[in-house]
Amino acid sequence: MHTGAIDILMYHSIAEGTGPTCMAPAIFREHMAALAESGYHTITLATCAAWMRGEVALAERPVVLTFDDGFDDFARVAFPELQARGWTATVFLPTGKVGGTDDWDAHPPGAPARALMSWQTVTELARLGIDFGAHGVTHTALTTLPSAAAQEEIVRGKRMIEDYAGCHVTSFAPPYGQTNPAVRAAICQHYQVAVGTALARAQRTSDVYNLPRIEMWYFRNLRRWRAYLEGGARGYVVLRQTLRTVRTLATVGSKAVTPWR
Numbered sequence: 001m002h003t004g005a006i007d008i009l010m011y012h013s014i015a016e017g018t019g020p021t022c023m024a025p026a027i028f029r030e031h032m033a034a035l036a037e038s039g040y041h042t043i044t045l046a047t048c049a050a051w052m053r054g055e056v057a058l059a060e061r062p063v064v065l066t067f068d069d070g071f072d073d074f075a076r077v078a079f080p081e082l083q084a085r086g087w088t089a090t091v092f093l094p095t096g097k098v099g100g101t102d103d104w105d106a107h108p109p110g111a112p113a114r115a116l117m118s119w120q121t122v123t124e125l126a127r128l129g130i131d132f133g134a135h136g137v138t139h140t141a142l143t144t145l146p147s148a149a150a151q152e153e154i155v156r157g158k159r160m161i162e163d164y165a166g167c168h169v170t171s172f173a174p175p176y177g178q179t180n181p182a183v184r185a186a187i188c189q190h191y192q193v194a195v196g197t198a199l200a201r202a203q204r205t206s207d208v209y210n211l212p213r214i215e216m217w218y219f220r221n222l223r224r225w226r227a228y229l230e231g232g233a234r235g236y237v238v239l240r241q242t243l244r245t246v247r248t249l250a251t252v253g254s255k256a257v258t259p260w261r
Helices: 025-038 045-052 072-085 119-127 149-166 183-191 222-229 234-250
Strands: 007-011 062-067 090-093 131-134 192-199 209-215
Touching: 007 025, 025 072, 025 222, 045 062, 045 131, 045 192, 062 072, 072 119, 119 131, 119 149, 131 149, 149 183, 192 234, 222 234
Parallel strands: 007 062, 007 209, 062 090, 090 131, 192 209
Antiparallel strands: none
């Protein structure tokens, strides 16, 4: 019976690239192989939230796999790895961008826009056991919007997934991890669970509407990843937490937006 913390892993695009939202397919496959070899099993965010509320018991070594933005390479590269193991994941969709590209941010020179899944693909993956959550409609930081517009992003994202894919949506990921009390209150009205971008393991006492995640960009070193799974490399996570805090404090007052999607 599981009683400790749960790792909620955060991925974006499973593709070659230099940015923090790209994970090379070969490394991703090694991540999944290491999880399987270490005896982990996947659960959805909804199940994680139910465990935190004391509604369900879990077997040892649960892990939640999350993928932000709904990149098409999830279907082509990540899903086959999960399906082969009977695993699931929670994928967060910016619903107004489905079938398009990640055009919400400027891309580095020479880097093309990346394709997102179509509604047909989303519907098929939902039928095959993938959990979908909302990620707003336009991938706009909700804290920059008037309250009515932020509410529309929160509510309409859920409605679109349920209408197009025919699945029940229980989870939300605010774009860029940015929230405030008003945004969180709106999320609470429509979802059972939400994730942020704070770097930590999810404890049973964590805020179920702002769950921390493990940014997998930091674990491209496979030796470090395997050590982490066996209880090591915790000091490395603390170091990364500290560096991120310092970076945040250094940019207070600037218009910079955190790159974590």
